[in-house]
Amino acid sequence: MLAVLFNKNKLGEDTPHAVLNWRLWYGVFVFGLMGAARGLDEGLIGTSAEQPSFQETFGLDDASGKSEAEKAALLGNITGMVQMGSILGALIAFFLTDKIGRLWATRELCFLWVLGITIFLAAASNGSIGMVYAGRFIAGVGIGQTTVVAPTYLAETAPRTVRGFCVCMFSGAVYLGIMLAYFGSYGSNLHISEKTQMQWVVPNLMHIYFAAIIFFASFLAIESPRWLIKVGKHEKAAANLSKLRNLDVHHWYVQSEIIDINDQLNREREATKGTTWFGPIRELLSDKGNLYRMQLSVMSQLLSQWSGASSITIYAAKYFAMMGTSGEKEKLFATAIFGVVKFVSAMLCAFFLIDWLGRKRSLMIGITCQLIAMLYMAIFLLLDTGVGDEGYTPTGAVKHAAMGAIVMIYISGFGWALGWNSIQYLINSEIYPLRLRALGGSFAMTFHFANQYGNSKAVPSMFISMTNGGTMAFFVGITAIGLVWVYFFLPELANKSLESIDAVFALPWYQIGRRGKELTQNVGGMAENYNSEKDKMDMVENVAEVQPERRV
Ligand SMILES: *[C@@H]1O[C@H](CO)[C@@H](O)[C@H](O)[C@H]1NC(C)=O
Ligand SMILES: *[C@@H]1O[C@H](CO)[C@@H](O)[C@H](O)[C@H]1NC(C)=O
Secondary structure: OHHHHHOHHHHHHHOOHHHOOHHHHHHHHHHHHOOHHHHHHHHHHHHHOOOHHHHHHOOOOHHHOOOHHHHHHHHHHHHHHHHHHHHHHHHHHHHHHHHHHHHHHHHHHHHHHHHHHHHHHHHHHHOOHHHHHHHHHHHHHHHHHHHHHHHHHHHHHOOHHHHHHHHHHHHHHHHHHHHHHHHHHHHHHHHOOOOOOHHHHHHHHHHHHHHHHHHHHHHHOOOOHHHHHHOOOHHHHHHHHHHHHOOOOOOHHHHHHHHHHHHHHHHHHHHOOOOOOOHHHHHHHHOHHHHHHHHHHHHHHHHHHOOOHHHHHHOHHHHHHHOOOOOHHHHHHHHHHHHHHHHHHHHHHHHHHOOOOOHHHHHHHHHHHHHHHHHHHHHHHHHOOOOOOOOOOOOHHHHHHHHHHHHHHHHHHHHHHHOHHHHHHHHHHHOOOHHHHHHHHHHHHHHHHHHHHHHHHHHHHHHHHOHHHHHHHHHHHHHHHHHHHHHHHOOOOOOOOOOOHHHHHOOOHHHHHHHOOOOOOOHHHHHHOOOOHHHHHHHHHHHHHHOHHHOO
């Protein structure tokens, strides 16, 4: 991204400068910010549950007379409600995004998000656990939809040279949410008396601020021209695309985008003549290219969720204890720094790697960092199991090795934010064709949340039955498989138009991952081979003349 901004000559060849304008960045801001929703929840519920006022109201304190296991189960239920709601949210998101558009789907999800959080916070007045569950579930339905709506919109509106950057703003915002949540709770713990409910209610108001900002800001954002074409509003689409690109509607860049979109839509229409409601689902299952796409969604979710990184996020404090960092304050501090490291790495990836080095290489660098870090931790835990024990003070070489292990936690977080976490939203938003984009995204994200839920339930028992070292070794294995899979199966899609990606999936399956990029080109890409603006325009005009149905 920065490489593109600084090296104007490079941008000049394939993309007019005008397309990087404030309207584009405004859309990236509004939709990228939605990523903070999950981060806020993850950070706020964990820290709220630590506040004495929250514990007392909902029976999580010692006075409630519950056993440790009962308290843990109750907290698990409270936390898990948002994940369950998110599964439903991701499942229905495709229907809403395609039916009412990307912008109205955003407003609708903000509404559910605020409604749910309001019910949750209202439980402060009567201590009703039912309201906590219901509120968090409703909020989850809204929050789950963000993972489909925002990446879809970002991928559809971004010029292809900076598409990776735009979508990665969404994955990076997760860590913005986590950091703000942490500091908000920390501040209210310091400054608000633990005798009032305000201690946990005030930081949770951040949810409402974010939803309100996104809701109102969405009225100045531009609807996705690709969606407008999909629902047959061709004139509006052209006008909106020209506004978004800050170019005349007759400019070759705008025209070639429109031709490409129409092309793809016509191809899809021809492939599926039926227009029943399950038409898109049949389309998803009946085409070889689409089956390959679904394989990418399923495998990327499985391999990333079980690579151990998300369980390191959730259990970071526990890991620090395991590695010999003791004391509440130290652990919380280390966890906060962990959030900062991941935020910075996600931003580094978005700015410098994803469009410049490409998806495949960024991901392989990220996974390699994770692999090295996990391997170290696995060996360390298998060789020395006494470090996390209470009252154990490591000395000499063991102490140095334990320090090394803590450094490795940070390296694994760095690798995760650089690789899997950034890529998982990006590939699902760019591989599917227009008619199936929202549906494919819904499918991938439903699977994502279901996996995450299973993961959070399974990992604690894995640590007990397989031992800490054994569990780590299991994660190392999955991470290594991930590296091999990416090398063979993930196609490089950096700098390709969304429409030319279709051609990649029309190749024989064994060529898609290894040579997909070199073997395919699109109209916009063809125009770039001409040097002067006039030649580019002529080329696009010619295509439109020979095949008028490709015009607006
Ligand atoms: C948590 O939810 C499960 C059902 O999902 C229920 O069986 C269990 O009793 C709940 N635990 C607590 C402590 O509320
Ligand atoms: C852009 O699309 C919206 C529909 O979302 C439409 O109301 C508006 O008129 C379009 N803008 C232009 C300039 O056509």
